[in-house]
Amino acid sequence: MRRFLTFDDVGLVPKFNKIVSRLHTDIKTQIGKDSFKSPFIPANMDSVIGPRLAQICKERGAPIIFHRFAPIEEQVKWVKEFPEAYMSLGVQESANNLEALYETGCRRFCIDIAHGHSQVVIDTIKKIKDFDRENQVIAGNVCTYEGVMDLAKAGADIVKVGVGPGAACITRMMTGFGVPQFSAIRECSSAKHDLLYGKSIKIELIADGGIKHPRDAVLALAAGADAVMMGSIFARTFESAAPKREVDGKTFGRYRGQASSEFMNEYFGDTKKRQAEGVAFDVEITKSAVDVFEEYEGGLRSGLTYSGTNNLDNFRKNTEIFESTGNFMIESSYRN
Structure with missing residues (x-):
């Protein structure tokens, strides 16, 4: 039996550091043909990413990946406003939406379904690449060596990793399947x-998924990721697409998984034949998206100095990872 670990099961060993300040670190990352100043991405979910949050991403130099659960007319508007963005496609409506988005100028596409290591995803990747070989394709979600191999061989430029770790995902609880992130x-x-x-x-x-603190994002990058996608973290911001309401002077947003009964009832109608693998819940809105970027980028920059490296490539190559007991997280957390 193989042994798999979550973010809470591991840590990083500090190394000798010659970097004068964390401000001297470089956190740029490469995604497809594009270089980005920030490796953090709001999840392509209907309660997370919208034009307001996309504008913050643009200003921060972070990737933008829009969700697919909006009328195609609205998606076309997004392409016109953010031509650098990735547009999400489902495997069912991919043909019609691909043509409409391409004609508007989109050349970056994201295909992600719950179980991305599937023939339908491979076929959709090939369809997008056959349409124009220069199209850039993100595909997923997968959690295995073989999944990455098959999607890459089909033509995917970027692969999204994560089956079941999201805050609003219950795939593992419903099916037993998934690998610790x-x-x-x-x-x-x-x-x-x-x-x-x-x-x-x-x-x-x-x-994609499983991030609760900046340390988790740092660990994801140390493990080999080029970028980190976060849903509930960005849903808690004023600029998120989550529907907002005021309660006793506090602001709450509605965060929901795309496989939740709440979302599927609204988007697909009758869900009796669909088993929910997600949930919906309220989150308190406490900060701006700029605050999130600064917090996570700051944690990453500090992490680079603790590793004695000044960029993400060297960080991945030279960081020492250890497995810990549960007491490590207790000792590491705030307490009074």
Whole structure:
């Protein structure tokens, strides 16, 4: 039986540091053909990403990936406003929406379903690449070496990693399937390495889900991810697309998984034949998206100095990871 680990099961060993200040670190990352100043991405969910949050991403130099659960007319508007954004496609409506988005100028697409290591995803990747070989494609979600290999060989430029770790996801509780996110990233990173050095195929990985604190994002990058996607973290911001309401002077947003009964009833109608693998719940809105970027980028920059490295490439190569007991997180957390 194999052993898999979550973010809470591991830590990083500090190394000798010659960097004068964390401000001297470089957290740029490469996603497809594009370089980004920030490796943090709001999840492509209907209660997370919208034009307001996308504008913050643009200003911060972070990737933008819009969700697909809006009328195609609205999605076309997003492409016109944010031509650098990735637009999400489902495997069912991909043909019609692909053409409409492409004609508007979109050349970046994201295909992600709950179980991305599937023939329908492979076929959709090929369809997008056959439409125009220059189209950039994010595909997922997967959590295994083989999943990355198959999607990359089909033509995916970037693979999204994560089956079941999201705050609003209950796939593992409903089905028993999924791999703890830290180990999933490590497994997928091995495939990324073997593709590059064995077949000269270069891909990037986006770690999607399981992030509770900046340390988790730092660990995801140390494990081999090129970028980190976060849903509930960004849903708690004033600029998120989550519907807002005021209660006793506090602001709350409605965060929901795309496989929740609440979302499926609204989007698909009768869900009797669909088993929910997500939930919906209220989150308190306490900060701006700028605050989130600064918090997570600050944690990452500090992390680089503790590792004695000044950029993400060196960080991944030189960081020492250890497995811990449960007491490590108790000792590491705030207490009074």
